[in-house]
Amino acid sequence: MDEALLARFTAITGAQNALTPQTHDLTHYTHENRKLVVGKTPLVLRPASTAEVAAIVRLASETGTALVPQGGHTGHAGGGVPDESGTQIVVSLERMNFIRDVDPDGNTITAEAGVVLQTLQEAAQHVGRLFPLAISSQGSCQIGGNISTNAGGTGVIAHGNMREQVLGLEVVLPSGEIWNGLRRLKKDNTGYALKQLFIGAEGTLGIITAAVLRLAPLPKGREVAWAAVPSPHAALQLLNLSLDMAGPGVTAFELIHRTPLEFVLRNAPGSRDPLAQRHEWQVLMEISSGRSEQDARDLAEGIFAAGMERGLVADAVIAETIAQRGALWKLRDDMGPAQWPEGISVKHDVSVPVHLLPQFLERGAQAVAQAAPEARLCAFGHMGDGNIHFNVSQPLGVNGAAYLKQRQGEIQDRVHALVLELGGSISAEHGIGRLKRDLLIATKSAVELETMRAIKRALDPKNIMNPGKVV
Amino acid sequence: MDEALLARFTAITGAQNALTPQTHDLTHYTHENRKLVVGKTPLVLRPASTAEVAAIVRLASETGTALVPQGGHTGHAGGGVPDESGTQIVVSLERMNFIRDVDPDGNTITAEAGVVLQTLQEAAQHVGRLFPLAISSQGSCQIGGNISTNAGGTGVIAHGNMREQVLGLEVVLPSGEIWNGLRRLKKDNTGYALKQLFIGAEGTLGIITAAVLRLAPLPKGREVAWAAVPSPHAALQLLNLSLDMAGPGVTAFELIHRTPLEFVLRNAPGSRDPLAQRHEWQVLMEISSGRSEQDARDLAEGIFAAGMERGLVADAVIAETIAQRGALWKLRDDMGPAQWPEGISVKHDVSVPVHLLPQFLERGAQAVAQAAPEARLCAFGHMGDGNIHFNVSQPLGVNGAAYLKQRQGEIQDRVHALVLELGGSISAEHGIGRLKRDLLIATKSAVELETMRAIKRALDPKNIMNPGKVV
Numbered sequence: 001m002d003e004a005l006l007a008r009f010t011a012i013t014g015a016q017n018a019l020t021p022q023t024h025d026l027t028h029y030t031h032e033n034r035k036l037v038v039g040k041t042p043l044v045l046r047p048a049s050t051a052e053v054a055a056i057v058r059l060a061s062e063t064g065t066a067l068v069p070q071g072g073h074t075g076h077a078g079g080g081v082p083d084e085s086g087t088q089i090v091v092s093l094e095r096m097n098f099i100r101d102v103d104p105d106g107n108t109i110t111a112e113a114g115v116v117l118q119t120l121q122e123a124a125q126h127v128g129r130l131f132p133l134a135i136s137s138q139g140s141c142q143i144g145g146n147i148s149t150n151a152g153g154t155g156v157i158a159h160g161n162m163r164e165q166v167l168g169l170e171v172v173l174p175s176g177e178i179w180n181g182l183r184r185l186k187k188d189n190t191g192y193a194l195k196q197l198f199i200g201a202e203g204t205l206g207i208i209t210a211a212v213l214r215l216a217p218l219p220k221g222r223e224v225a226w227a228a229v230p231s232p233h234a235a236l237q238l239l240n241l242s243l244d245m246a247g248p249g250v251t252a253f254e255l256i257h258r259t260p261l262e263f264v265l266r267n268a269p270g271s272r273d274p275l276a277q278r279h280e281w282q283v284l285m286e287i288s289s290g291r292s293e294q295d296a297r298d299l300a301e302g303i304f305a306a307g308m309e310r311g312l313v314a315d316a317v318i319a320e321t322i323a324q325r326g327a328l329w330k331l332r333d334d335m336g337p338a339q340w341p342e343g344i345s346v347k348h349d350v351s352v353p354v355h356l357l358p359q360f361l362e363r364g365a366q367a368v369a370q371a372a373p374e375a376r377l378c379a380f381g382h383m384g385d386g387n388i389h390f391n392v393s394q395p396l397g398v399n400g401a402a403y404l405k406q407r408q409g410e411i412q413d414r415v416h417a418l419v420l421e422l423g424g425s426i427s428a429e430h431g432i433g434r435l436k437r438d439l440l441i442a443t444k445s446a447v448e449l450e451t452m453r454a455i456k457r458a459l460d461p462k463n464i465m466n467p468g469k470v471v
Numbered sequence: 472m473d474e475a476l477l478a479r480f481t482a483i484t485g486a487q488n489a490l491t492p493q494t495h496d497l498t499h500y501t502h503e504n505r506k507l508v509v510g511k512t513p514l515v516l517r518p519a520s521t522a523e524v525a526a527i528v529r530l531a532s533e534t535g536t537a538l539v540p541q542g543g544h545t546g547h548a549g550g551g552v553p554d555e556s557g558t559q560i561v562v563s564l565e566r567m568n569f570i571r572d573v574d575p576d577g578n579t580i581t582a583e584a585g586v587v588l589q590t591l592q593e594a595a596q597h598v599g600r601l602f603p604l605a606i607s608s609q610g611s612c613q614i615g616g617n618i619s620t621n622a623g624g625t626g627v628i629a630h631g632n633m634r635e636q637v638l639g640l641e642v643v644l645p646s647g648e649i650w651n652g653l654r655r656l657k658k659d660n661t662g663y664a665l666k667q668l669f670i671g672a673e674g675t676l677g678i679i680t681a682a683v684l685r686l687a688p689l690p691k692g693r694e695v696a697w698a699a700v701p702s703p704h705a706a707l708q709l710l711n712l713s714l715d716m717a718g719p720g721v722t723a724f725e726l727i728h729r730t731p732l733e734f735v736l737r738n739a740p741g742s743r744d745p746l747a748q749r750h751e752w753q754v755l756m757e758i759s760s761g762r763s764e765q766d767a768r769d770l771a772e773g774i775f776a777a778g779m780e781r782g783l784v785a786d787a788v789i790a791e792t793i794a795q796r797g798a799l800w801k802l803r804d805d806m807g808p809a810q811w812p813e814g815i816s817v818k819h820d821v822s823v824p825v826h827l828l829p830q831f832l833e834r835g836a837q838a839v840a841q842a843a844p845e846a847r848l849c850a851f852g853h854m855g856d857g858n859i860h861f862n863v864s865q866p867l868g869v870n871g872a873a874y875l876k877q878r879q880g881e882i883q884d885r886v887h888a889l890v891l892e893l894g895g896s897i898s899a900e901h902g903i904g905r906l907k908r909d910l911l912i913a914t915k916s917a918v919e920l921e922t923m924r925a926i927k928r929a930l931d932p933k934n935i936m937n938p939g940k941v942v
Binding site: 105106107108149150152156161163164173177178179180181183184185186187188189190191192193194196197199200201205217243244245246247248290291351352353354355356382385386387423424425426427428429430431432436440443444445447448451452454455456457458459470471 | 576577578579620621623627632634635644648649650651652654655656657658659660661662663664665667668670671672676688714715716717718719761762822823824825826827853856857858894895896897898899900901902903907911914915916918919922923925926927928929930941942
């Protein structure tokens with residue numbers, strides 16, 4: 001890259017916030033978290049304000065320079081990582097980490113893109129409110145990235161995806177202009193829903209610099225339970241029973257197969273099976289009440305009593321202490337990292353209509369068994385949303401890379417074909433980024449792809465915003 | 472218009488579904504419901520299928536013919552009405568009124584655009600589910616129009632706008648291609664959120680032909696109450712109290728000033744004030760319970776007991792019978808038509824952050840009193856969403872048209888300036904259509920307008936889709 005051009009970019013943030021391979025180890029900024037994508041960049045800019053972001057984008061637009069907006073880079077699709085060309089400048093929002101406003105009366109919080117999710121959750125809690133997005137990377141992911149990927153997680157069943165939390169956005173458009181859409185309104189029918197376009201666009205249509213987010217009431221009571229269920233079909237019936245009895249009080253409903261639980265028990269120090277006997281399928285359930293502690297307890301106990309009576313629950317435990325609650329949640333949160341020591345895997349983040357999930361799990365297991373009979377299926381996820389992480393781990397004692405390389409294509413083809421047959425999504429919450437772009441092209445209709453591209457061309461005619469991602 | 476071209480369009484639907492001014496009285500299709508907009512059209516096409524709609528749009532694209540998609544034409548902004556040129560062809564979706572699928576297990580309903588909202592509500596109820604969108608025109612408005620305008624109404628507080636009910640869409644794009652986005656998924660992060668762009672676009676980006684809509688559980692108990700409150704500020708505190716006690720069980724919270732109530736009592740036969748004494752402000756509240764009838768009753772009684780204790784409620788009545796419930800709701804539903812016999816009015820459909828609504832009402836009343844001291848302010852609406860219908864009715868005994876013509880500009884300027892100062896929306900639920908297009912241009916930033924126009928040009932380069940509306 002032209003040194004004079006790099007100097008012009010550097011002048012915008014100042015040299016101390018313009019990191020180069022010559023001066024810094026940029027691994028942190030160029031590697032996707034599982035190292036499936038390793039890119040190169042001549043420059044990492046760390047702007048401190050929307051004005052600095054706008055100046056960067058204006059210069060990029062003027063000079064046709066590609067930019068890669070980056071949050072906490074905890075994504076699973078390589079959306080925030082530069083390519084290998086060494087010509088894409090990374091714009092890290094990490095210094096824009098100011099919470100501009102917390103408004104408990106209006107139930108909103110206004111935060112810059114670089115605020116870490118957990119910081120935001122704590123700021124909400126500090127004023128007696130709940131920010132309901134909960135994902136396992138919440139200690140390091142940033143809300144700009146959460147919005148750009150329309151993050152999901154365990155709270156979606158009751159509160160919706162990140163999309164549903166966003167009231168307003170501030171975005172630096174590919175022209176370098178700033179769109180101030182920081183509204184705090186529940187209703188606003190004045191033209192096209194621009195904010196919806198930027199949510200989930202993975203930085204390909206502009207750089208989100210700040211957002212107004214909705215706050216929910218803090219529940220007055222909360223119970224966390226772990227239940228063994230005879231089958232995914234029984235889990236579905238238990239889900240429906242729970243929703244019938246507790247409605248929006250069902251704030252988490254995670255289905256967990258034995259294999260990912262075994263991975264955690266083996267690899268996460270201090271973990272133990274909450275139940276005395278070994279069960280093939282289990283559910284992690286959270287019940288919240290806006291009324292009282294006792295009401296949450298009564299709801300949870302009522303659900304399990306009715307579930308046992310109907311044969312939907314083989315055994316169950318409700319956490320008695322905050323520590324027990326944390327331990328149950330930790331089993332679930334550890335399921336991602338617990339796969340690492342088990343070798344490599346082929347991952348699918350898929351969704352189907354909720355009531356078809358048992359069918360998907362049964363037929364999906366058959367499909368995997370045909371394509372890779374020795375592999376270990378590691379299925380867990382957000383049953384309440386029809387979203388399952390359907391991962392295929394290598395067998396132990398073999399060369400995992402060689403084993404999976406040979407079978408990966410067939411595994412993915414079979415799983416995705418089944419997903420599409422059931423009207424599902426090949427990327428329920430992780431997005432497209434770079435890793436699933438070919439898959440997107442292979443599975444979307446030409447008319448949908450072309451409509452997306454038309455929008456991309458209209459907003460980013462010079463293709464400087466995260467090129468090579470999504471579309 | 473060229474007769475040969477009209478004949479080609481006519482051939483698509485057949486002559487019996489191609490109405491012309493020569494053969495039919497087209498008043499029904501060319502007039503906005505309050506007759507504020509009266510257009511002209513050479514042809515009203517009534518296609519019966521998505522394929523017919525696509526053929527119409529292909530021909531329009533080929534020949535540069537303007538199309539005006541139309542639903543139940545109950546809108547308040549003239550979005551579904553052709554202009555005066557006599558060159559815009561109306562495409563009425565009224566014959567596409569087939570409910571393709573009702574799926575209580577998956578909690579979805581798939582309906583064509585021309586299905587009347589009330590028909591959809593009844594189909595949901597028939598399988599034990601709730602379709603929660605409720606607006607006073609539900610007996611004739613159509614779901615294609617509801618989606619195209621992102622309809623609001625009284626159920627938004629608990630269930631969100633129409634946008635939140637839409638899982639998937641089928642759209643005929645301005646090219647004539649059909650986009651099949653009829654998904655039934657709670658989570659799907661595969662590229663740009665195209666459906667969000669068509670929702671609320673008022674037919675300017677394509678013709679919605681069908682939708683997959685989300686169904687909710689039917690509440691097991693429901694109470695409707697009418698309460699007098701000392702002030703809008705007390706109403707806000709009562710709202711917050713209700714949400715604290717009943718959470719998402721607060722399924723309606725409508726604030727009503729005395730004047731619109733008087734209009735109904737005077738003009739709607741059989742109506743009567745639910746309370747013995749005259750009150751300046753009142754609230755219509757609906758409390759639903761997913762648990763039981765008794766639970767809903769307990770919640771409602773608990774809210775009013777606590778509200779009275781805190782001085783937030785002066786008097787209240789909870790409906791004892793289904794007939795009483797209906798009578799309370801009818802008072803609210805009649806508030807639109809009850810304004811007609813009172814002469815003409817200047818209407819505002821505005822929203823502000825919920826907690827700023829009392830401030831808006833106080834300062835808005837002052838603003839109107841300065842601009843039109845003799846006029847009668849008719850304020851009512853969806854307090855739970857911060858959305859109020861803030862209408863200024865002419866004084867009695869004067870020439871209303873002359874009176875308001877002189878003052879309309881100043882009234883609107885003052886009201887909208889206040890709305891914008893409070894970070895509000897100048898069209899909370901009615902949309903832009905044709906009537907508020909100049910207002911949109913006057914109040915949106917240049918960058919937002921230009922971004923909307925860029926999207927419009929990208930998707931509809933020939934400007935054949937409802938030209939002259941929104942952007």
